Amino acid sequence: xxxxxxxxxxxxxxxxxxxxxxxxxxxxxxxxxxxxxxxxxxxxxxxxxxxxxxxxxxxxxxxxxxxxxxxxxxxxxxxxxxxxxxxxxxxxxxxxxxxxxxxxxxxxxxxxxxxxxxxxxxxxxxxxxxxxxxxxxxxxxxxxxxxxxxxxxxxxxxxxxxxxxxxxxxxxxxxxxxxxxxxxxxxxxxxxxxxxxxxxxxxxxxxxxxxxxxxxxxxxxxxxxxxxxxxxxxxxxx
Amino acid sequence: xxxxxxxxxxxxxxxxxxxxxxxxxxxxxxxxxxxxxxxxxxxxxxxxxxxxxxxxxxxxxxxxxxxxxxxxxxxxxxxxxxxxxxxxxxxxxxxxxxxxxxxxxxxxxxxxxxxxxxxxxxxxxxxxxxxxxxxxxxxxxxxxxxxxxxxxxxxxxxxxxxxxxxxxxxxxxxxxxxxxxxxxxxxxxxxxxxxxxxxxxxxxxxxxxxxxxxxxxxxxxxxxxxxxxxxxxxxxxxxxxxxxxxxxxxxxxxxxxxxxxxxxxxxxxxxxxxxxxxxxxxxxxxxxxxxxxxxxxxxxxxxxxxxxxxxxxxxxxxxxxxxxxxxxxxxxxxxxxxxxxxxxxxxxxxxxxxxxxxxxxxxxxxxxxxxxxxxxxxxxxxxxxxxxxxxxxxxxxxxxxxxxxxxxxxxxxxxxxxxxxxxxxxxxxxxxxxxxxxxxxxxxxxxxxxxxxxxxxxxxxxxxxxxxxxxxxxxxxxxxxxxxxxxxxxxxxxxxxxxxxxxxxxxxxxxxxxxxxxxxxxxxxxxxxxxxxxxxxxxxxxxxxxxxxxxxxxxxxxxxxxxxxxxxxxxxxxxxxxxxxxxxxxxxxxxxxxxx
Numbered sequence: 082x083x084x085x086x087x088x089x090x091x092x093x094x095x096x097x098x099x100x101x102x103x104x105x106x107x108x109x110x111x112x113x114x115x116x117x118x119x120x121x122x123x124x125x126x127x128x129x130x131x132x133x134x135x136x137x138x139x140x141x142x143x144x145x146x147x148x149x150x151x152x153x154x155x156x157x158x159x160x161x162x163x164x165x166x167x168x169x170x171x172x173x174x175x176x177x178x179x180x181x182x183x184x185x186x187x188x189x190x191x192x193x194x195x196x197x198x199x200x201x202x203x204x205x206x207x208x209x210x211x212x213x214x215x216x217x218x219x220x221x222x223x224x225x226x227x228x229x230x231x232x233x234x235x236x237x238x239x240x241x242x243x244x245x246x247x248x249x250x251x252x253x254x255x256x257x258x259x260x261x262x263x264x265x266x267x268x269x270x271x272x273x274x275x276x277x278x279x280x281x282x283x284x285x286x287x288x289x290x291x292x293x294x295x296x297x298x299x300x301x302x303x304x305x306x307x308x309x310x311x312x313x314x315x316x317x318x319x
Numbered sequence: 320x321x322x323x324x325x326x327x328x329x330x331x332x333x334x335x336x337x338x339x340x341x342x343x344x345x346x347x348x349x350x351x352x353x354x355x356x357x358x359x360x361x362x363x364x365x366x367x368x369x370x371x372x373x374x375x376x377x378x379x380x381x382x383x384x385x386x387x388x389x390x391x392x393x394x395x396x397x398x399x400x401x402x403x404x405x406x407x408x409x410x411x412x413x414x415x416x417x418x419x420x421x422x423x424x425x426x427x428x429x430x431x432x433x434x435x436x437x438x439x440x441x442x443x444x445x446x447x448x449x450x451x452x453x454x455x456x457x458x459x460x461x462x463x464x465x466x467x468x469x470x471x472x473x474x475x476x477x478x479x480x481x482x483x484x485x486x487x488x489x490x491x492x493x494x495x496x497x498x499x500x501x502x503x504x505x506x507x508x509x510x511x512x513x514x515x516x517x518x519x520x521x522x523x524x525x526x527x528x529x530x531x532x533x534x535x536x537x538x539x540x541x542x543x544x545x546x547x548x549x550x551x552x553x554x555x556x557x558x559x560x561x562x563x564x565x566x567x568x569x570x571x572x573x574x575x576x577x578x579x580x581x582x583x584x585x586x587x588x589x590x591x592x593x594x595x596x597x598x599x600x601x602x603x604x605x606x607x608x609x610x611x612x613x614x615x616x617x618x619x620x621x622x623x624x625x626x627x628x629x630x631x632x633x634x635x636x637x638x639x640x641x642x643x644x645x646x647x648x649x650x651x652x653x654x655x656x657x658x659x660x661x662x663x664x665x666x667x668x669x670x671x672x673x674x675x676x677x678x679x680x681x682x683x684x685x686x687x688x689x690x691x692x693x694x695x696x697x698x699x700x701x702x703x704x705x706x707x708x709x710x711x712x713x714x715x716x717x718x719x720x721x722x723x724x725x726x727x728x729x730x731x732x733x734x735x736x737x738x739x740x741x742x743x744x745x746x747x748x749x750x751x752x753x754x755x756x757x758x759x760x761x762x763x764x765x766x767x768x769x770x771x772x773x774x775x776x777x778x779x780x781x782x783x784x785x786x787x788x789x790x791x792x793x794x795x796x797x798x799x800x801x802x803x804x805x806x807x808x809x810x811x812x813x814x815x816x817x818x819x820x821x822x823x824x825x826x827x828x829x830x831x832x833x834x835x836x837x838x839x840x841x842x843x844x845x846x847x848x849x850x851x852x853x854x855x856x857x858x859x860x861x862x863x864x865x866x867x868x869x870x871x872x873x874x875x876x877x878x879x880x881x882x883x884x885x886x887x888x889x890x891x892x893x894x895x896x897x898x899x900x901x902x903x904x905x906x907x908x909x910x911x912x913x914x915x
Binding site: 098099100130131132134135137138187190193194195196215216263271 | 377382383386389440444489493501527534537549
């Protein structure tokens with residue numbers, strides 16, 4: 082570890098709504114990371130849920146921000162997409178899976194107003210398979226990306242000289258980062274049957290074209306980045 | 320063409336131009352609003368619609384009642400704690416569980432902290448930009464701004480010309496970067512903005528100061544709830560142990576002293592910044608008294624903040640409780656959440672089915688069966704609605720009524736009830752503000768009144784936090800360290816069928832959870848949230864709800880930039896965070912706005 086990296090404050094944040102199936106990916110991934118690894122005190126792991134403004138302070142306090150989230154890239158379900166630096170805030174606003182992303186883009190902008198946006202940004206996104214399953218959990222293809230997403234986070238941090246220590250035994254659910262009630266096995270096993278509890282949302286939103294994925298994600302993202310003035314976004318060079 | 324008068328006394332005229340504001344969101348509930356504007360740009364008909372069905376009620380069926388709080392606090396990104404508290408109270412009511420005094424004090428401190436936090440963030444970060452123009456702030460003279468600051472709040476330290484110059488430079492840099500961030504999608508050339516540049520700069524500066532300060536308020540809930548950003552809750556008490564000498568205990572003297580220092584700084588921030596800003600900004604807008612809606616005829620509060628634990632009678636609730644109807648402000652009625660004839664939900668204009676839709680249902684007997692069908696006169700397609708038909712079903716929000724009346728809930732409702740009851744602090748605060756602004760008491764019944772009530776309530780909450788902190792510390796000093804009663808935590812001790820109700824006054828108004836437990840599992844769970852009351856569609860009698868009423872007769876400067884509509888809606892602090900599309904009648908997108 083370099084002298085410099087020892088000073089860096091790191092925030093590893095999972096965002097999304099646990100109640101909307103694959104929307105819960107970010108929170109589940111950071112919970113799992115916490116169960117398996119421990120870090121120095123300068124590294125904070127957090128279940129950000131769908132909180133907006135309440136997260137500003139944590140973002141301002143961090144030099145390195147790693148965000149786990151479900152993001153619609155128009156890719157095959159379960160595809161992992163890694164986005165770095167200036168692409169992150171713009172991307173969060175480009176195609177929304179849910180409103181918390183607008184909220185989070187604003188959180189980054191607010192940190193920037195204080196001139197305290199994180200120096201390093203990393204978004205670990207997964208393409209959701211299913212969102213319209215209220216009360217449901219992660220689909221298998223998305224759940225299978227938890228391990229690779231943790232690997233991605235660790236190797237990104239490694240490059241910045243921030244190391245994680247694997248716990249000899251993963252923490253039990255009693256010590257989960259989230260709350261025990263929402264712990265994934267309980268959440269899944271105690272779910273009432275479909276006949277007892279309807280699982281769909283508003284049909285207008287399910288079929289609404291406003292929620293369609295981009296046809297060509299990379300092209301759209303490039304178009305967004307091309308608009309960037311002076312090659313910097315939130316103080317980060319593109 | 321067609322003018323009707325509703326039973327609650329409003330004239331609706333659908334002949335003018337229809338303007339549609341349609342947010343699209345998933346998290347905090349969706350809302351769409353349609354209005355008809357006449358040739359003088361005055362709103363003559365208003366339709367408020369919840370456009371998303373969340374169905375929390377159904378996903379809780381069959382779950383463990385002790386877990387319900389954790390689900391309810393995930394409904395939404397802003398009212399987490401108040402839903403959790405309401406939920407544990409409902410379960411405790413059903414199972415006749417009494418909580419220890421310390422748990423009552425701690426819950427009250429957390430709830431008061433949430434109130435203040437929510438009010439502050441609402442005023443500065445969600446509502447201020449309806450009144451304050453950050454682009455205009457760039458024209459301000461920092462020296463004149465400094466003079467203004469010292470005039471409105473002599474005790475606030477951050478007031479030098481250099482300080483305001485620095486902030487102005489920062490805002491300029493931010494705006495000129497082309498990324499307005501939270502300031503984008505504003506109508507910054509609209510004549511509806513009335514502040515001089517110096518007042519705009521002062522307010523934008525406090526936008527940043529409040530953003531910086533709000534983190535401290537959150538800390539109170541983190542200490543007692545054990546976790547940021549979703550605190551833990553517990554049926555039977557609070558999940559934090561007290562050990563005054565223990566360095567490692569969640570609650571010890573050091574932490575309580577820290578909580579006290581935050582509470583004191585919070586009180587000072589409200590006194591030195593929030594209240595003076597309300598008065599300064601309010602002074603420029605005091606003739607803009609639109610948006611009263613039904614606040615001068617029917618308001619409702621369940622009350623909250625029990626002084627002694629386990630006593631939810633009106634005399635023991637420090638936040639006022641009661642109902643006012645028919646504009647008779649001198650008569651405050653008692654409210655019974657259990658009486659099947661008082662609170663009922665109607666669905667003739669909501670996308671749900673009841674066996675008999677002429678009747679309302681009490682939440683214990685509530686049904687949540689979705690039935691999405693559009694009226695014959697709607698325009699567009701089922702998946703791309705251009706215009707709703709409000710004579711038929713048109714909202715995912717049910718229409719709750721108290722004894723048949725549409726009611727406004729929230730800080731203004733609480734303050735009107737407290738004022739009518741002669742609540743000492745409230746009366747003094749309200750009279751003081753009216754005198755300072757030199758406006759009559761009728762000015763209360765307005766959008767501005769709603770915004771003012773929120774600020775005054777924050778001031779009251781800050782004092783109450785300290786009251787309960789003292790109470791907690793005294794109780795601990797007397798040897799009582801209990802924080803939870805787990806006697807009835809084992810489901811094998813529960814009766815086979817029970818029901819209960821829990822209530823709080825959430826920052827945005829009366830919140831109730833009604834639960835039925837059968838064989839240790841949730842059989843039925845119904846929530847009536849504040850935005851259901853305020854944003855309700857019409858009922859079986861044709862009465863309009865608080866949002867719709869507040870929009871009526873408001874003059875809009877520019878139909879395509881309806882900042883006045885946002886002002887009125889935002890003043891309720893509706894529980895939704897949305898990016899909104901404003902459509903013209905033919906569906907062309909005119910503008911994108913934010914509604915929060």
